[in-house]
Amino acid sequence: MKSVLIVEDDPEMGQVLERGIAARDYAPTLVTDGVEALIQVSRQQFAAAVIDVMLPGMSGFEICRRIRESGSTLPVLLLTARDGIDDRVFGLDSGADDYLTKPFSFDELAARLRALMRRDAPEQWSLVSFGDVSLDAQSRRARVGERQLSLSPNEFLLLKLLISQPDRVVTRPEILDAVWGSPYVDQNIVDQYVSTLRKKLAAGSSRVAIVTIRGVGYQVEAGA
Known part of the structure; x- marks a missing residue:
C-alpha cells in the first residue's frame, strides 16, 4: 500500500x-x-x-x-x-x-x-538528450552540459516528453495525458510549467528553447 x-x-x-x-x-x-x-x-x-x-x-x-x-x-x-x-x-x-x-x-x-x-518505467528508456540537455531515468537527474538541473517530478516528465521528440509539436492535451494522467486537467497548468522550465533552462545557460506553437502546443529547439 x-x-x-x-x-x-x-x-x-x-x-x-x-x-x-x-x-x-x-x-x-x-x-x-x-x-x-x-x-x-x-x-x-x-x-x-x-x-x-x-x-x-x-x-x-x-x-x-x-x-x-x-x-x-x-x-x-x-x-x-x-x-x-x-x-x-x-x-x-x-x-x-x-x-x-x-x-x-x-x-x-x-x-x-x-x-x-505515475512514472515512466525506467527500463523503457535510460538516457534522453537533446542539445545540451540530458535526462537520466535511473537517477532522475537532469543536466545542462555538466551542470545539474533541479526539476520536480512533473517538470522532469514534461521536459523528457518534449526533448524525446524534438521534430514534432507536442499538443497540450498530449502533455496533460502523459504528465498528469488526464487530458481534461486545466490546460493553464501546462503553460505555467513551461514557463518554469524556461526559467530553469535559462538559469542553467542552456541553449535549448521551448517554443510556443500558438493554438497547438510546444516544441523544443537547440540554439547554436
Missing part, C-alpha cells in the same frame, strides 16, 4: 483528508506543521505528499522548497483556498507538482494523486 503524507493543521480538515485518502487504499500519515513534515520525509518513503499552503510557522510553499533543496523528488500536491495565478506560479516555483483549490471533491483529489504517482 502506498504511503501519503498529509500536512494540515486544521483538525477537522486533517481528519477528512486522512479518512478520504485511506478510503482510496493509501496509507495516510497526518502531521500538523512543517518541521514534523520535514522529519517524516527524511525518515519515511512516501509516494506523494498533500500539503496545505496556509500553515502556522512554515507555509506549504516553504515546506515544498525545503523538500526540493534536500534533493527529494517526492511528488507534492498543494492545497489552498486561493486560486490566483500568482499563487499557482509561486507554488510551482517552490517545487510543487500540482495545485488543488478548496473546496474539492475526493474523486478529483484521488485522480490528482494517481497522476502524481
Whole structure:
C-alpha cells in the first residue's frame, strides 16, 4: 500500500483528508506543521505528499522548497483556498507538482494523486538528450552540459516528453495525458510549467528553447 503524507493543521480538515485518502487504499500519515513534515520525509518513503499552503510557522510553499533543496523528488500536491495565478506560479516555483483549490471533491483529489504517482518505467528508456540537455531515468537527474538541473517530478516528465521528440509539436492535451494522467486537467497548468522550465533552462545557460506553437502546443529547439 502506498504511503501519503498529509500536512494540515486544521483538525477537522486533517481528519477528512486522512479518512478520504485511506478510503482510496493509501496509507495516510497526518502531521500538523512543517518541521514534523520535514522529519517524516527524511525518515519515511512516501509516494506523494498533500500539503496545505496556509500553515502556522512554515507555509506549504516553504515546506515544498525545503523538500526540493534536500534533493527529494517526492511528488507534492498543494492545497489552498486561493486560486490566483500568482499563487499557482509561486507554488510551482517552490517545487510543487500540482495545485488543488478548496473546496474539492475526493474523486478529483484521488485522480490528482494517481497522476502524481505515475512514472515512466525506467527500463523503457535510460538516457534522453537533446542539445545540451540530458535526462537520466535511473537517477532522475537532469543536466545542462555538466551542470545539474533541479526539476520536480512533473517538470522532469514534461521536459523528457518534449526533448524525446524534438521534430514534432507536442499538443497540450498530449502533455496533460502523459504528465498528469488526464487530458481534461486545466490546460493553464501546462503553460505555467513551461514557463518554469524556461526559467530553469535559462538559469542553467542552456541553449535549448521551448517554443510556443500558438493554438497547438510546444516544441523544443537547440540554439547554436
